[in-house]
Amino acid sequence: TWRPPKPSVPDCSSRSDKDSVCGCLARAGWCLGRGWNMAAIGRVVAAAGKHVPVMLHEAVRALALAPALAAGDGHVLVDCTLGKGGHTGLLLSSVATARVLGIDRDPSALQAVHEDGLSAGGRLWLAHASFAEAAGLRAAVCGEAGFAGMLADLGVSSMQLDDAARGFSFRGGSEALDMRFDQRHPSLVAAGRWGAGVVGRLPERDEARSWPNRPSIGPSCPSSRLTAAELLQGVTEATLEQSLTLLGNEPRASRIAGAIGRVRSLAPLPPRFAVAKRGRAQGQDQALPPWATCSGFASLVEAVSGGPSRTKTHAATRTFQAVRMLVNDELGHLATWLGEAPQCLAPGGRLA
Numbered sequence: 001t002w003r004p005p006k007p008s009v010p011d012c013s014s015r016s017d018k019d020s021v022c023g024c025l026a027r028a029g030w031c032l033g034r035g036w037n038m039a040a041i042g043r044v045v046a047a048a049g050k051h052v053p054v055m056l057h058e059a060v061r062a063l064a065l066a067p068a069l070a071a072g073d074g075h076v077l078v079d080c081t082l083g084k085g086g087h088t089g090l091l092l093s094s095v096a097t098a099r100v101l102g103i104d105r106d107p108s109a110l111q112a113v114h115e116d117g118l119s120a121g122g123r124l125w126l127a128h129a130s131f132a133e134a135a136g137l138r139a140a141v142c143g144e145a146g147f148a149g150m151l152a153d154l155g156v157s158s159m160q161l162d163d164a165a166r167g168f169s170f171r172g173g174s175e176a177l178d179m180r181f182d183q184r185h186p187s188l189v190a191a192g193r194w195g196a197g198v199v200g201r202l203p204e205r206d207e208a209r210s211w212p213n214r215p216s217i218g219p220s221c222p223s224s225r226l227t228a229a230e231l232l233q234g235v236t237e238a239t240l241e242q243s244l245t246l247l248g249n250e251p252r253a254s255r256i257a258g259a260i261g262r263v264r265s266l267a268p269l270p271p272r273f274a275v276a277k278r279g280r281a282q283g284q285d286q287a288l289p290p291w292a293t294c295s296g297f298a299s300l301v302e303a304v305s306g307g308p309s310r311t312k313t314h315a316a317t318r319t320f321q322a323v324r325m326l327v328n329d330e331l332g333h334l335a336t337w338l339g340e341a342p343q344c345l346a347p348g349g350r351l352a
Contacts, residue, residue, distance in 0.1 A: 053086040053153060059352045060090045063149035067348030073097040075148035075346070076141055080131035080337070083157045085113040091151075092123060098148060101141055103127045105181040105328070109159065128182075132336035138344045146346035154334065156324060164294070167228065168324060170301075170316040172294030177228035179324045228327050229292040233269050235326075237261045247331070248322030252305055256319055259304045263291045 053059070069075055075098045079088040082102035091100050100123060104110055110126050118124060127137060131152055138147060160181070161169050167178030232240070237257045244253035267289035290296030301316040302308060309315040325331065341351055 053083075056086060056090060059087060059151055059153070060094055062352045063091065063151055063350055064094045066149045066350040068146075068148040068346045068350070069095060069098060069348075071346075071348070074099070076101055076145075078103065078134075078137075078147050078150040080134070080150055080152040081154065081157075082109050082113060082126070083153065084109070084159055085116065085118050087151055087153065088113070088124065089118055092118070099123045099125065101125045101127060101137065101147075103129045103131060103133070103137065105130050106157075106160065107182065107184060109157070112159070130333050132333040132340075134337055134344045135340045147344055147349055148346055149350045149352065150341055150345065151352045152337065154330075167294055168320070169294060170298035170314050170320050172298075174288075174293050174295060176288055177232070177292055177294060177297055177323075179228040179320075179327045180226075181328050226327065228323050229269060229288070231327055232260055232292070232297075232323065233264055243326045244319060244322045246322075247325040248318035250318040250322060255304050256301055259300060260291065263289070263300065267291065 063077055077091050077095065077098050077100050079085075079091065079100060079102045082088060082104035085102065088100050088102045091098075102110075102113065102124060103126070105128075107128055110128055114126065125141065129137060131150075134150070156168060160166050164172040164175050166183070167175050226234075235243075237260070240260060241253045241257040244250040244256060250256065269289065269292055270287075291300050298314070298316040298320070301319045302314075305315040307315075345351070
């Protein structure tokens with residue numbers, strides 16, 4: 001029977017301990033060992049200012065009990081969506097005999113986990129990649145042996161939403177609509193410099209080639225080079241309407257797509273538009289049109305939708321979700337991962 005780890009609880013007397021992912025997860029493991037529920041654990045971890053992943057205990061338990069881990073030491077578990085390292089940290093402390101590979105499309109997530117010191121004595125490897133790269137990563141990390149378990153927590157992270165400069169949220173201000181998981185848009189290669197282990201370079205790939213089984217909408221390259229504003233400037237109204245319907249379940253998709261088509265023709269993006277780190281236009285000293293900013297786009301959608309929502313959900317929530325998924329081709333990456341992940345597992349391995 002799997003039991004959560006029971007490390008001693010840090011006294012949190014120093015700020016460095018409060019800011020440490022390791023210390024945060026040690027407290028969470030201690031609480032799990034005493035049978036605390038996730039709400040209680042959330043209060044403990046929140047005191048350290050850390051995000052608590054949904055179903056953290058259940059997801060880690062599913063992988064920790066994978067039959068593949070009973071075959072000996074040296075197995076590799078994969079956190080396909082590293083984020084702030086919540087799942088990775090608990091996997092490291094729960095399965096002391098395994099190594100963990102944490103991958104993320106967002107280089108800032110990798111850097112944050114690296115700076116938090118979550119190395120686990122060299123058992124943690126980090127790679128800048130998409131989880132759709134599972135097959136290539138398996139060959140680089142463990143050859144034909146396969147992974148003992150793979151975990152994916154899909155969607156945008158709170159870290160990305162909370163950073164207004166990333167251009168993900170309708171609560172943002174004059175920041176440009178960006179929404180890319182990877183703002184540096186390099187080729188997806190492993191980043192051994194972030195981890196204790198060197199994963200190696202993944203095979204080169206033609207970025208114009210479409211992913212297998214990917215939807216017919218969205219960018220064709222694994223890591224989008226287009227910001228949300230650039231995509232909205234060039235996408236057809238028909239494709240945009242289809243995206244809002246399929247990816248956001250937006251009932252007013254046709255009206256919103258038509259409104260975007262009108263405002264972008266009246267106020268197009270400035271030439272040579274690019275997004276800087278702080279969300280400003282580069283290349284020419286021209287201001288962004290209102291629809292290309294977070295607050296302006298949210299206001300446009302809200303106006304088309306008939307004003308502020310009468311529920312707790314903002315009127316632009318579904319539209320922002322659909323545009324984000326379109327920019328990052330999230331369904332394309334997911335379809336590829338679901339098709340390849342089972343073949344990447346060792347006998348007795350698990351997906352969560």
